[in-house]
Amino acid sequence: MNGAIDIQGLEFSYPDGRKVLHGVDLEITAGERVAILGPNGAGKTTLALHLNGILQPKAGTITVCGVPVEEDHYREVRRLVGLVFQDTNDQLFMPTVREDVAFGPANLGLKDEALDQRVDAALEVVSGTEFANRPPHHLSGGEKRRAALATVLSMDPEVLVFDEPTSGLDPAGRRELILTLADLSMTQLVITHDLPLALELCPRSVIMNGGLVVADVPTSDLLDTPDLLADNRLELPYGFDRSGGASGT
Helix, strand or coil: CCCEHHHHHEEECCCCCCEEEEEEEEEECCEEEEEECCCCCCEEEEHHHHCCCCCCCCCCCCEEEEECCCCHHHHHHHHHHEEEECCHHHHHHCHHHHHHHHHHHCCCCHHHHHHHHHHHHHHHHCHHHHCCCCCCHHHHHHHHHHHHHHHHCCCCCCEEECCCCCCCCCCCHHHHHHHHHHHCEEEEECCCCCCCHHHHHEEEEEECCCCCEEEEHHHHHHHHHHHHHCCCCCCCCCCCCCCCCCCCC
């Protein structure tokens, strides 16, 4: 099924011997929006970097859209899985935003009108047409985040993985990004410490701690589990309106 993710027994250690993932099992259905929550060092970003082969597991298997995430399939997997890094400077390196958005599909062989159409479509999704010809370092934090998202969307992925999407954004930039993500129909994994974001955007939440999945619940249920939140260093901001929440997939 397009957009589906299946992770079984995933283990990973960094070269210094530090083991970060201790047998992660996770299945995600096509079209789901799932928050990956947990404290610093829980293994959230390490897990994400396995989904398109940036990191290779010490044990276990991953398939995305039925394709094994293995060296022989990396080219296909990296088209299927779009990863938006927390630091937008890792993705925005060309003289203009438009050139950044064109970089990936051009490397896939798109050119001329087909390339222009792909770039225009990605920029339109993120409301980025107005800054398409500007240098990335002239953008605001919210604009940079949307531009980085456009570089991924231009690859036409089945799965979007977003690492700390609201980090450093002001309220207006945060709202614009949430609205953009809510309109996307692809499978989404949102790695975040932002519990209100998870409640608003993701009907399902997976909590990681110590390199393991320790909870997998409807996000709305987290409001009624203060001990689970406290054990995993998650908290709602003071005065948060508990009447909101995510809907749909």
